[in-house]
Each structure stands twice: as C-alpha cells, then as structure tokens.
Amino acid sequence: MNRGRWSLADMPDQAGKVMVITGGNSGLGFETAKAFALKGAHVIIACRSMEKGEKARNKILQESRVAKISVMTIDLTDLSSIRRFAEKFKQQYFRLDILMNNAGIMASPFALTIDGFESQMATNHLGHFALTGLLLDTIINTPNSRVVMVSSLAHKMIRNGNGNSISFFKDSNGYKPFRAYCQSKLANILFTYELQRRFELYGCQSIAVAAHPGASYTHLGRFQESKPWVRFLLPLIRVVLPTPQSASLAQIRAASDPTVKGGQYFGPSGLLQLAGYPVQVKSSELSYNAEKAKELWKYSEQLTNIRYRIGDVNSKASLATA
Ligand SMILES: NC(=O)c1ccc[n+]([C@@H]2O[C@H](COP(=O)([O-])OP(=O)(O)OC[C@H]3O[C@@H](n4cnc5c(N)ncnc54)[C@H](OP(=O)(O)O)[C@@H]3O)[C@@H](O)[C@H]2O)c1
Numbered sequence: 171m172n173r174g175r176w177s178l179a180d181m182p183d184q185a186g187k188v189m190v191i192t193g194g195n196s197g198l199g200f201e202t203a204k205a206f207a208l209k210g211a212h213v214i215i216a217c218r219s220m221e222k223g224e225k226a227r228n229k230i231l232q233e234s235r236v237a238k239i240s241v242m243t244i245d246l247t248d249l250s251s252i253r254r255f256a257e258k259f260k261q262q263y264f265r266l267d268i269l270m271n272n273a274g275i276m277a278s279p280f281a282l283t284i285d286g287f288e289s290q291m292a293t294n295h296l297g298h299f300a301l302t303g304l305l306l307d308t309i310i311n312t313p314n315s316r317v318v319m320v321s322s323l324a325h326k327m328i329r330n331g332n333g334n335s336i337s338f339f340k341d342s343n344g345y346k347p348f349r350a351y352c353q354s355k356l357a358n359i360l361f362t363y364e365l366q367r368r369f370e371l372y373g374c375q376s377i378a379v380a381a382h383p384g385a386s387y388t389h390l391g392r393f394q395e396s397k398p399w400v401r402f403l404l405p406l407i408r409v410v411l412p413t414p415q416s417a418s419l420a421q422i423r424a425a426s427d428p429t430v431k432g433g434q435y436f437g438p439s440g441l442l443q444l445a446g447y448p449v450q451v452k453s454s455e456l457s458y459n460a461e462k463a464k465e466l467w468k469y470s471e472q473l474t475n476i477r478y479r480i481g482d483v484n485s486k487a488s489l490a491t492a
Pocket of ligand 1: 195247274
C-alpha cells in the first residue's frame with residue numbers, strides 16, 4: 171500500500187462492522203456510506219428524511235444487491251429525536267464499530283432550534299455531542315471502535331484573540347453566519363481531541379479521530395446559492411472543485427485505515443489542503459487547547475443534559491471511590 175496515495179483500493183474489508191453515519195443520504199456522507207457498504211459493513215444511514223434515506227439506500231443497492239444498509243431517522247436539531255434514535259439503535263444493534271458524525275449545515279441565517287440552540291451549533295456540534303454520549307456504552311463495548319468527526323478547513327478562521335472562540339448565540343445580536351459555521355467546526359475538533367483524551371484516561375480501546383474534506387460541491391452551499399455572485403460562479407465551482415467521491419476519502423481513511431491512531435486529523439494532501447490524497451494533517455493551534463476543550467465539553471453537557479460516563483480527571487477520581 172502506498173500510504174501517500176491512499177485510495178478506496180487500500181480500504182480494508184469491513185465485513186462484520188456496524189457503522190452509523192449522520193447525513194449519509196447526501197454529498198460526502200453518501201459517498202462514505204457507499205464505500206463502507208460496498209466493503210461489507212452494515213451501514214445505518216442516520217438522516218432526517220426517510221424518503222431521502224431510502225433513495226440513497228436504493229442507489230447503493232443498485233451497485234451491490236447484497237449491500238447491508240438501513241435507514242433510521244434523526245434530527246440533530248432536536249434532542250428528543252436524538253434520544254429516540256439512540257434508543258432504537260440500541261434495541262436493534264449490540265455493537266457500533268464506527269460512528270461518523272458527518273451531517274452539517276453551513277452559514278445558515280440565524281435560527282433557534284426547538285431546544286433553544288443556534289441551529290449551526292446545534293446541528294454540527296451539540297447534536298453530535300449528544301448522539302455520541304448516548305451511544306457511548308455501545309461504542310466502548312465494541313473492540314477497536316472509532317468515532318470520526320467531519321470538520322472543515324474553516325475551523326482555522328477562529329483564532330485566540332479574535333473574540334470568543336466559541337459562541338452559543340441566543341439571539342441574532344452579533345451573529346455572523348459563516349463565523350458561526352467556523353466556530354461549530356472548531357468545536358468538532360476540540361470535542362474529538364477531548365474525547366480521545368478521555369478514552370485514554372479510562373483505558374478504552376475506542377479512538378476518536380477527525381477529518382476534513384478540503385472542498386467539494388455538495389448541498390452544503392444551499393444557503394449561499396441565492397446570492398448573485400455565487401449563482402454566477404456556480405458552473406465554474408461545479409467543474410473546478412473535487413467530486414464528493416474524492417473529497418470523502420479523508421473521512422473514509424480516518425474511519426477505516428488500521429494504522430490510524432486516536433487524536434489524528436486527516437485531510438487532502440494537495441495545495442492548501444483543498445484536494446488530493448488523504449493524509450494526516452495538523453489542525454489549528456487553538457484546536458489543541460485542552461482547557462478550551464474541557465470548557466466546551468462541560469458547557470455542552472449542561473446544554474444537552476447528557477453526562478458522559480467518561481468524565482474528566484476529577485470525576486474519574488470520584489468514580490473510582492464511588
Ligand atoms: N462540501 C464541502 O466542501 C465541505 C467542506 C468542509 C467540510 N464539510 C463538512 O462535510 C460534512 C458533510 O457535508 P456535505 O458537503 O456532504 O453537505 P450536504 O450534501 O449538504 O450533506 C449534509 C448532510 O447533513 C444532513 N443534515 C443537515 N441538517 C441535519 C439535521 N438537523 N439532522 C440530521 N441531518 C442533517 C443533510 O440532510 P438533508 O439532506 O436532509 O438536508 C445531509 O444529509 C459537513 O459536516 C460539512 O461541514 C464539507
């Protein structure tokens with residue numbers, strides 16, 4: 171295997187593995203679901219529309235009649251929907267080899283979810299934080315399982331010193347759609363690294379890794395497409411940007427390459443990491459800040475009311491004496 175030019179041909183057989191992928195009906199998530207299903211994994215497409223999920227499932231079945239794909243609904247902007255998903259999943263499955271937190275929205279106008287969270291932070295970070303927490307026992311009890319977070323180059327736009335690194339908006343005051351997206355993508359990486367630290371602290375075999383696709387034309391730009399300059403450039407964007415199939419390679423490698431280690435981050439190898447073969451890359455300096463990650467974790471637990479069994483160093487001590 172040439173690790174510098176990793177491709178789907180290098181992806182090991184996935185038979186016997188169970189994978190949940192949020193947003194597996196579209197774009198990068200669809201390509202990832204397809205790649206894992208064609209390699210023999212049982213893939214659960216976790217999406218908010220049963221109709222879209224079934225359409226994606228049928229498309230994959232056209233490539234392989236024996237592919238194992240199920241569709242289950244989840245709305246990441248609604249904690250009760252996430253709880254229902256987790257309950258139903260745990261009734262049906264006893265292992266979870268790969269949880270890929272892939273679903274996302276980008277630069278949406280200000281909106282609050284049913285739980286009162288700003289919608290990008292809710293979909294991209296809080297929803298996945300809650301889902302991972304609710305599935306944690308199953309993940310930890312599955313040998314060599316992985317949690318894979320799909321982040322973005324955009325996380326690098328948030329630096330220490332340019333205002334609050336992560337904001338949880340309660341109203342539209344000061345809300346900037348793209349900045350809020352960048353913050354949610356930084357949250358994805360802070361969460362990944364903190365989860366990995368806790369896996370290590372508790373001696374879990376599970377690992378947490380992150381990936382970013384570079385850039386690709388998918389439905390992610392739906393909130394921008396009405397802008398005249400975007401409409402003007404769209405034909406060019408479509409041709410120039412890598413296909414979702416090649417852009418999804420980083421997250422596929424992060425989830426399947428046996429040499430991957432917890433806490434690693436993958437992205438394309440080419441110019442500005444916009445395209446290319448998937449390799450290990452570095453995330454921003456701020457993303458490695460363990461204090462920020464702990465603060466984010468604590469606040470995310472408060473907001474979602476989901477307590478992880480793998481607490482921080484202090485709660486580990488109290489668990490041990492409990
Ligand atoms: N494309 C890029 O250039 C790029 C660059 C950097 C990072 N990323 C990241 O890649 C990931 C996948 O994006 P994509 O490009 O494949 O975009 P996409 O084609 O728009 O797919 C996003 C998926 O997320 C789902 N989703 C959105 N809100 C949801 C909710 N509340 N509950 C459940 N599912 C929800 C969408 O469902 P519906 O189909 O129902 O809307 C869709 O399946 C995202 O995390 C994004 O931030 C993409």
